């Protein structure tokens with residue numbers, strides 16, 4: 001049985017096998033086109049998007065550190 005996929009760039013049928021180096025793309029050209037589109041979309045994102053993604057992580061780490069610093073005191077008191 002042969003698995004085929006559609007090339008994301010040109011929708012051509014691509015046989016899914018190890019020799020299909022650029023799968024799911026039909027060719028290196030289509031792979032580069034798709035990578036170029038991804039890079040262009042990332043460049044279009046406003047810089048604020050990165051800050052919004054990083055802030056929750058920083059808050060979580062601070063909360064965990066606060067919990068860790070409080071925890072030993074409670075253990076020593078009891």
Ligand SMILES: [Zn+2]
Pocket residue numbers: 007008009010011012025026027030
């Ligand atoms: Zn293609």
